[in-house]
Amino acid sequence: MTMAAKLRAPGWYRAALSLPIGALVAFAIVAGARALYGWTPVIDGEAITTVALIAMPLAFLVGIGCFDYWFRWASGAPTVPEDHSGHGATSWRDYFRVNTDHKVIGIQYIVTTFVFFMLAGLMAMLIRAELAAPGTQFVDPNTYNGLFSVHASLMIFLFIIPVFAGIANYVIPLMIGAPDMAFPRLNALSFWMLPMAGIMMLASFFAPGGAFATGWTAYAPLSTDTPLGQTFFTIAVQFAGASSIATALNFLVTIITMRAPGLTFFRMPLLVWANFTTSLLVVIATPFIAGSQFFLLLDRALGTEFFQVANGGDVIMYQHVFWFYSHPAVYIMMLPGFGIISEVISANARKPIFGYRMMAFSLVAIVILGFTVWAHHMFVSGMASWLRVPMMITTMLIAVPTGIKIFSWLATLWRGVIHLTTPMLFALGFITMFTLGGISGIMLAVIPVVIHVSDTYFVVAHIHYVLFGGSVFTIFAGIYSGSRR
Amino acid sequence: MRKHPLAQMLVIGTIASILGVILALAIDWFPPQGSASARDIDTLYDVLMIVSVPIFVLVMTVAIYSVVKFRARPGDQSDGAPIHGNTKLEVVWVTIPFLIVSALAFYGWVVLDDIERPQPNTMVVDVTGQQFAWSFEYPQPGGAEPVQSNELVLPVNRPVDFNIQALDVIHSFWVPAFRLKSDAVPGIETTYRVTPDVEGTYDVVCAELCGLGHATMRQSVRVVPEEEFTSWLAQRKEEAAPAAGAAQGTGPDEGAAPSGEDQQAPPSDQPEAGTEGASSGGSEPVG
Numbered sequence: 001m002t003m004a005a006k007l008r009a010p011g012w013y014r015a016a017l018s019l020p021i022g023a024l025v026a027f028a029i030v031a032g033a034r035a036l037y038g039w040t041p042v043i044d045g046e047a048i049t050t051v052a053l054i055a056m057p058l059a060f061l062v063g064i065g066c067f068d069y070w071f072r073w074a075s076g077a078p079t080v081p082e083d084h085s086g087h088g089a090t091s092w093r094d095y096f097r098v099n100t101d102h103k104v105i106g107i108q109y110i111v112t113t114f115v116f117f118m119l120a121g122l123m124a125m126l127i128r129a130e131l132a133a134p135g136t137q138f139v140d141p142n143t144y145n146g147l148f149s150v151h152a153s154l155m156i157f158l159f160i161i162p163v164f165a166g167i168a169n170y171v172i173p174l175m176i177g178a179p180d181m182a183f184p185r186l187n188a189l190s191f192w193m194l195p196m197a198g199i200m201m202l203a204s205f206f207a208p209g210g211a212f213a214t215g216w217t218a219y220a221p222l223s224t225d226t227p228l229g230q231t232f233f234t235i236a237v238q239f240a241g242a243s244s245i246a247t248a249l250n251f252l253v254t255i256i257t258m259r260a261p262g263l264t265f266f267r268m269p270l271l272v273w274a275n276f277t278t279s280l281l282v283v284i285a286t287p288f289i290a291g292s293q294f295f296l297l298l299d300r301a302l303g304t305e306f307f308q309v310a311n312g313g314d315v316i317m318y319q320h321v322f323w324f325y326s327h328p329a330v331y332i333m334m335l336p337g338f339g340i341i342s343e344v345i346s347a348n349a350r351k352p353i354f355g356y357r358m359m360a361f362s363l364v365a366i367v368i369l370g371f372t373v374w375a376h377h378m379f380v381s382g383m384a385s386w387l388r389v390p391m392m393i394t395t396m397l398i399a400v401p402t403g404i405k406i407f408s409w410l411a412t413l414w415r416g417v418i419h420l421t422t423p424m425l426f427a428l429g430f431i432t433m434f435t436l437g438g439i440s441g442i443m444l445a446v447i448p449v450v451i452h453v454s455d456t457y458f459v460v461a462h463i464h465y466v467l468f469g470g471s472v473f474t475i476f477a478g479i480y481s482g483s484r485r
Numbered sequence: 486m487r488k489h490p491l492a493q494m495l496v497i498g499t500i501a502s503i504l505g506v507i508l509a510l511a512i513d514w515f516p517p518q519g520s521a522s523a524r525d526i527d528t529l530y531d532v533l534m535i536v537s538v539p540i541f542v543l544v545m546t547v548a549i550y551s552v553v554k555f556r557a558r559p560g561d562q563s564d565g566a567p568i569h570g571n572t573k574l575e576v577v578w579v580t581i582p583f584l585i586v587s588a589l590a591f592y593g594w595v596v597l598d599d600i601e602r603p604q605p606n607t608m609v610v611d612v613t614g615q616q617f618a619w620s621f622e623y624p625q626p627g628g629a630e631p632v633q634s635n636e637l638v639l640p641v642n643r644p645v646d647f648n649i650q651a652l653d654v655i656h657s658f659w660v661p662a663f664r665l666k667s668d669a670v671p672g673i674e675t676t677y678r679v680t681p682d683v684e685g686t687y688d689v690v691c692a693e694l695c696g697l698g699h700a701t702m703r704q705s706v707r708v709v710p711e712e713e714f715t716s717w718l719a720q721r722k723e724e725a726a727p728a729a730g731a732a733q734g735t736g737p738d739e740g741a742a743p744s745g746e747d748q749q750a751p752p753s754d755q756p757e758a759g760t761e762g763a764s765s766g767g768s769e770p771v772g
Binding site: 141142145213214215219221222225226309313314315316349350351352354355356357358380381382388389392393396397399400403404406407408410411413414415416417418419420428431432435436439442443445446447448449451452454455456 | 515522525526529530533537540541544545547548551552555556557561563564565566567568569570571574575578579582583586587589590592593594596597600653654655657659661664665666667668670671672673675677692693694695696697698699700
């Protein structure tokens, strides 16, 4: 293939060419608009970076070939069937291309997310090293705030949420007897948006003023007047969020329409149920964080005043919109793990899962209740105070479906023939840690206690019990049991 | 031991629960108690611990017991008992957790109601958070110039309402010894009330990440006897006196703020402390 042909064909060459084109487009848009308005300076670095953060990833996605089929189809040109469909990968190079095979995409997801897991984990170690003694050890306060913010954002948006999407991508079509996902090209696009988001979050360390340093919650108005790094977060979340929404839609359609004949809903494995309910959560909730970050972006980039109280902005609104996503997000990060644990325990205790129907219903109950509890993150935020007690009650009620799950796992162990394989050990570790996380979660619903412990390490500990001892253990259990097959 | 497995687990679980509860109660979890609400909240926390430990022990006992008792012998490829469910058991483990969390929620609600109940003889302190310091204002009766201070001093055993504001970003006004906090939010006024009842000096902490200097946004509150507070206030007032020759007359809106029942966020900046001063005014030097 000649160089010119390589630059025309989808792939890394064209992607490498399209990246600078994306940057140029951003430059032209900003400089052109500013010149037309007569603003000085015409060339504004921050504005160009902001637009480039949107344009360059899109240009990369076009270059690597995510949109080729659709462009051809839309323009009436003969479409080129993607050459890997149906056979997956024949060499390691196929994992670095836009590939529509669900197993390849699953592995792409898992490997990519584990890279970010490692990076975010190293950041956690830096944080702990910094905290080893009072005062400053290794990093200055701004870098420190950046480290824990990027750590959290990577772990949440680039590891736990997408690694579950990766595992599900690999196993769901196999479990329901489907040839592939319902929308393979959308599936590929979903994957390729992820590294964009992750690289953007990491790149924020090189932005003037350092990485975004407002926590993963990016509360306004702190986040509207911090340096440029914040914009990297705001836009990265859009890419990660779009990726998650597209994948969730894909799972929903696949699970609803592509089950093998006879595989009714109440015969689906619990892992499929778990991903079905998770996808419902994603599709309904994720647009809200996209909204919250668009508000921020508009405030930062275009001078809107959603959160500028001097001009009628409302900063509590940010928290409501943010947590309306971010509480369900906790279940987005947990339900797929529940599915994995159900499979692992049942397989390694050589027993059917105990109380299958209740296990499925409890997932649905968590989805519904999960949307009614967001304000328990805001008990001291100054929101309407009447909202606290109802949210306390709904939050505590989630203990009931969660309890059903834990007790049913225990009952599945009971009188089984228990093989203590590696996945099983992780599953047992999960039950221990997740019970602790769940119990501390009950405490974090009781308003008077929360008034004291909110914004403290009590909350940090709770979320790490749930996400590390909980979700990450289920991921390990899933990866180990998958790799043994 | 040829006992019934349930009896065996019950004995082990009870012993472990008792030990766990003793340990949980022996640990000194929280900073010193500086208010009645702190005691209420600590008791609530202890109750939560007493309920939580047996639940954790229950899960662990069943899990460990199963793993020990039902572990496969080497080479065992048989299946476990074909149990698909047990409706009675499932009803039990839906009902009991439901009852437990309902009871805890109710108890939590009662405590919340207690710590937020309006008190007689309340004084008002306006708290303002900004990057990276707290400042305090003591509104004076009769529309006099409020007393400003960078130090929070409170008379012991006197209920106080904090009206909390922020100038720039969100902060959170937290006195760990009182167990109470509320965000300081730009654009709105938040509030909480507390009755400090133990003299001493406690930390005032900003609990909401507010920028680079967040970690340094720490001050202290001195809870002192009423007389000491009165003289401190008088001294503060004298220091500020040259500037304040302000009108002593009653504010026009004084009648609009009926005394007593509700301390929630007055819309105007004008402190309505004068309306509260009726019973306490005698002890304060009226300027």
